[in-house]
Amino acid sequence: MSEPVSEAAAAVAADLPLAGVRVLDLSRILAGPWCAQVLGDFGADVVKVEHPERGDDTRDWGLRTGATNTSYFDAVNRNKSSVAIDLSTPEGLARVKAMARESDVVIENFKTGGADRLGLGYDALSRENPGLIYCSITGYGSGGPEATRPGYDLLVQGEAGLMALNGEAGQPPLKFGVAAVDLFTGQYAAQAVLAALYQRTRTGKGRRLELALFDCGLAITSYYGLEALVQGEDPPRYGNAHPSIVPYGVFEAADGPLVITVGNNAQFRRFCVGVIGRPELPDDPRFATNLERSRNRDVLLPQLRAELLKHHRADLLARLRAEGIPAGEVLGLHQALTSERAAAAGMVVETPGESAPRWVLAPPYRLDGRRLPVRALPPPLGS
Structure with missing residues (x-):
């Protein structure tokens, strides 16, 4: 040995x-x-x-x-x-x-x-x-x-x-x-x-x-594979976004990217009210449930991106954590391996x-x- x-x-x-x-x-x-x-x-x-x-x-x-x-x-x-x-x-x-x-x-x-x-x-x-x-x-x-x-x-x-x-x-x-x-x-x-x-x-x-x-x-291929079989064709590709959950993915703050994962309707309301200051969005029928947000992502996501760009990443992360919404920085590989978290x-x-x-x-x-x-x-x- x-x-x-x-x-x-x-x-x-x-x-x-x-x-x-x-x-x-x-x-x-x-x-x-x-x-x-x-x-x-x-x-x-x-x-x-x-x-x-x-x-x-x-x-x-x-x-x-x-x-x-x-x-x-x-x-x-x-x-x-x-x-x-x-x-x-x-x-x-x-x-x-x-x-x-x-x-x-x-x-x-x-x-x-x-x-x-x-x-x-x-x-x-x-x-x-x-x-x-x-x-x-x-x-x-x-x-x-x-x-x-x-x-x-x-x-x-x-x-x-x-x-x-x-x-x-x-x-x-x-x-x-x-x-x-x-x-x-x-x-x-x-x-x-x-x-x-x-x-x-x-x-x-x-x-x-x-x-x-x-x-x-x-x-x-997991759930993507089964979706392809159900649809009879390739599912759409969403890059860093989620095929079924919105908003969920990588977003740009004023000074860099971060991951935001809004997993349910209650989190979405807290996100809109306590993080981006748009309390009217959860009451819009197009965005009230995850299924509707997913169907109307092309309307919703540009609005969310515009609001997030108004804030710095540290401020957004502090607000997201205060509201109980999972979020984090997007780090380089070397940054991740040498981070305090990895240590x-x-x-x-x-x-x-x-x-x-x-x-x-x-x-x-x-x-x-x-x-x-x-x-x-x-x-x-x-x-």
Whole structure:
């Protein structure tokens, strides 16, 4: 394992929910490593197998944070150790098979059929380890007509309709700022592994799990996806606004943007009376209910924007909070990560690096009021 961030963090490892669970991470890039990282966050002993020379592809993506580490790799490989093994050699394969016999979970995202050709598929490994939870991540499913097609986040964002629902009306399709399909697929995969581990406590038997990027891409269209089916066409795109709630979105004050979320009719009345000084608006039949405000947003929103531009952001935020209306600033990413709020949450862990400070995000989970620790930084290749 790489060096623990602190002795205190290491001391709580034995009390974590997955302490004693062994995970063999044969995956690379994002979705599979994210799944393994989630399990590591909950205390599993995660060993990541990498090519001895190049390692995971993401060791060459993002910004350099160490001799073999980058910001991209670090984002999805905390709480793991790394072992360098060449799977093209008989010795390397034999070593990985031996590790699989001693593992509770295997995570892989080889091209369809690749694991089987290496003797690392579920059938081969489960014969020697019947309790093995084997999780495969594919692009389009291993049994369909596109089984051999490589899956990439951006492709699926386009093919699952996600780019079509993102961005402003009248503008070209827009991808999400992060690889949302990969990240959700990794999270779904971790949930499936946890369910299978729980079932194994009753049956003693392992399971073969499979998550496809395309399936997960469709899943996260959520209410937008169902609206498209009901309407028989694409729903309108609203950018930073909400498709069903008005006013709800990003608005400009005199000195910058802020988020305002007016969630019900009582809040709308308080917003009009106590924040923008337009007490007549809630009594207008066009704006009295959220359904009517949504239908008449093109009439209402210009009036609200004009009133908000008369005030500075700090003044508006103070009024909104006094009226019990959720609101907040729109911060830059660096501002958000270095804010007092992020520091109080303990979400950013800073440690000395080889030539400069090194950062890693902490797990977002709290158990019994305590955040799960970063027990080990993302490891250098082979350590």
